[in-house]
Amino acid sequence: MTDTLPDLPFAATDTTRELVGWLSELEHERRMSPKTVEAYRRDALQFLSFLAEHVGGSVSLGILEKIKPADVRAFMASRRSEGIGSRSLMRSLAGTRSFARYLEKSGKGKVGALAAVRAPKIGKTLPKPLAAGAAKQLADVDIRAGETREPWVLARDAAVMALLYGAGLRISEALSIRRSEFPTPGKGDAITVIGKGNKPRMTPVLSQVVDLVAEYAALCPYPLGPNELLFRGARGGPLSPRIIQLTMERLRGALGLPDSATPHALRHSFATHLLSRGGDLRSIQELLGHASLSTTQIYTEIDSDHLLKIYESAHPRA
Template sequence: MDLQLSIAADVASEITRWLDYLGAERRMSPKTLEAYRRDVGQFLAFMAEHLGGRPNLTQLAKLTPADVRAFMAARRGDGAGNRTLMRSLAGVRSFARFLERNGKGKVGALAAVRTPKLPKTLPKPLAASSAKQMTDIDVRAGEERETWVLARDAAVLALLYGSGLRISEALGLKRKDADGRDALTVLGKGNKTRMVPVLPQVTKAIADYVALCPYDLPPDGPLFLGARGGPLSPRIVQLAMARLRGALGLPDSATPHALRHSFATHLLARGGDLRAIQELLGHASLSTTQIYTAVDAEHLLDVYASAHPRA
């Protein structure tokens, strides 16, 4: 069924207001807004078929937990896993909360249905020696690639490990940001800025790349460029990491994001304060950062099991 045909006029009007609110007030990205719009559209399309007509605001408030479970069962039948289903319900619940806050009715059935659980998976950091090798261009010396490209990749990966940046944050840097200072202002999730330290080795890696880059790097332009002079794509960084995995014999879990995990885990292992690490990573909640305490404890147990004489 066409999504537009499955949405009643009063509901469609509220969806527009909700998405405008998320974009303007919550500063969500266009991709996130599109995902939320799609999730709510799928929910309403199912309900239109399930109930035999387009549900309006009054009918949404009358939905039962059985109706929501029927939607979940249908999504599972289409091959949706727990993670996809959880994200889908999150979008629908966000819309329902918006309706309730604005006096448009409460969709109580959504709160009454339990969200699918995800297995807890801990991040897999790299060993410190492997993380350091990621920024050594000599590791990829045998590749038929221009030196400036290898220097560029090394500089990006140095930022991920040395400063704990996300790929999007590193690739969002402007040329003027890399002025040799020992700290950077980074634009993170939710358009929130934070200060991150830059080690001398990372500063040198960036300077080496800038010196070798064959393209002009205007102050307000992107710091990292692709082979044709446009902004560097995250996919290119992922491919560079894949080549390094092959060269160093590392597992598939050694991704660019694993360098960020390694940054946090190695700081914690050396006595770093959890709250300080939270600030460096740009986590809104300390509970997000606390996964690294479990990672570090797991590492200590592995060391104990492998080294203790009675293990």
């Protein structure tokens, strides 16, 4: 993916060669996920494409050094006119600034205008966790008793839901677990998952979750070799995240849950419920695999809001 940049919307220059080197560094040295590298690639190309049209010619490294903050603001205004929100625009600038830092580090010039322009402000949106009872029900096979699906599929979906909530995993982390990496009943109570940036972390697994996974494995019609993926699709291949998302949509209808009840909401629920029961932020940070504690701290606001609602509903003078 990073060796070439086909179908460039502007003339290839020395900037293009540096772009290829930057993407290769992201992929091979910084070990970013393919999706993240592709997003950064797309963001940088959007910026360079705009500049090519804005300056009326190719965008060499020399041109990049000479751009002004007004040129960056013009790019932001152009993206705004296309209906791009603040969060997407901030991410776009982050990718482009990463490329600028690469150029400076490599001695190929400094794009000071990118650093001189403030990123757009983003309204704070808190994660929406599920109530503990609803999160547990998602792993109850009996909820889907009326569906004409094979028992092993229902058991598989229940096991995945229980794992997302019980261990706070991202859906990609859960679906990348191999059979030998997951404990069997009575033999182990933790797993090692590979999170963002290919960083491994260990997280405990509840015995109830281990039992549900064992029930699924016993029913699965496909051989689960030690080095093969644990969760399988209907035809035996890797289980797609989209299947779990569709399963959640059906369960939302059955349980009367809001649209915010997604597979990722189970991860939010895991963190929020741990915090409300006395878990400390640093431990929750480790369990979630957050690089920064500030990312985890958002759950304190959810917990405070929850406590305030309890107070307002229960206190006689509220």
